[in-house]
Amino acid sequence: MPETVILTLSGSLRREATNRKLLLEAVRLLGDVSHVEADLDLPLYDGDVESRDGVPAAVQQLADQIAAADAVLISTPEYNKGPSGVLKNALDWISRTDGRPWADKPVALMSAAAGRTGGEQAQMVLRAFMVPFQPRVIAGPPVHLAGSGGQFDDAGRLTSDQYLTTLSALMQNLQTEIQR
Numbered sequence: 001m002p003e004t005v006i007l008t009l010s011g012s013l014r015r016e017a018t019n020r021k022l023l024l025e026a027v028r029l030l031g032d033v034s035h036v037e038a039d040l041d042l043p044l045y046d047g048d049v050e051s052r053d054g055v056p057a058a059v060q061q062l063a064d065q066i067a068a069a070d071a072v073l074i075s076t077p078e079y080n081k082g083p084s085g086v087l088k089n090a091l092d093w094i095s096r097t098d099g100r101p102w103a104d105k106p107v108a109l110m111s112a113a114a115g116r117t118g119g120e121q122a123q124m125v126l127r128a129f130m131v132p133f134q135p136r137v138i139a140g141p142p143v144h145l146a147g148s149g150g151q152f153d154d155a156g157r158l159t160s161d162q163y164l165t166t167l168s169a170l171m172q173n174l175q176t177e178i179q180r
Contacts, residue, residue: 004033004178007069011076011087013041018112018148019075021156022167026073026110029164029171036069038062038090045092059093066094066101071108071178072135078113078122083129091129102133106177108170110143112151118144136180138173141166 008023020037027035042058043049049056055063066072076083094101109126111119123144130137143166145151151160158164 004030004070005036005068006030006033007036007038007065007072009038009040009072009074009087009090011040011074011084013086017077018145018152019077019110021152022110022112022143022145022148022158023073023075024156025158025164026075026108026167026171029168030175036065038065040086040090042090042093045089045096050096055093055097059090060097062090063094063097063099063101066105067099069105071106071174072102073108073110073174074126075110075112076119076122076126078111078115078117078119081121081125083122083126087126088129091133095132100134102130102135105135106138106174106180107135108138108174110145110167110170112145112148114147114149116146118146118148120144136177138170138177140173141169143167143170 010020010023012019076087109123111123113119153159
């Protein structure tokens, strides 16, 4: 049986972002999978640029990675009660590519934020952003990592059993959806 390919999209571009760490923990919990980390450092969407130059190669590569993956994990910080502009920009660009890379794709959403709600509102908005793409978004359990800066050890591992248990359950539900 071919190896399961998991694509991760972090709504933060920082190398040490807690959303990136959360995604890496989720992949670790999935076990023996092939992991591809998406690059969301894309130009800002501009219809004039698209008309003149077409879809940038980096955007098409991202759309192709989504289409090729068995499942996608997305984690977003919360900026002003919503997902990051980086993530929204990537979703806007992907919507301009040919085909439907998200269609029927298992997708697990999560969030990590400094605040006490762990990006809950950003994740709710992100769920709404995903509706037009028609993926199979996993219902839960929801993972909203609060106070995210203090939730990882020096090796990047989650230190809270509560968050590990919830993230494990979400990954188990994702595995079930992948096999469906």
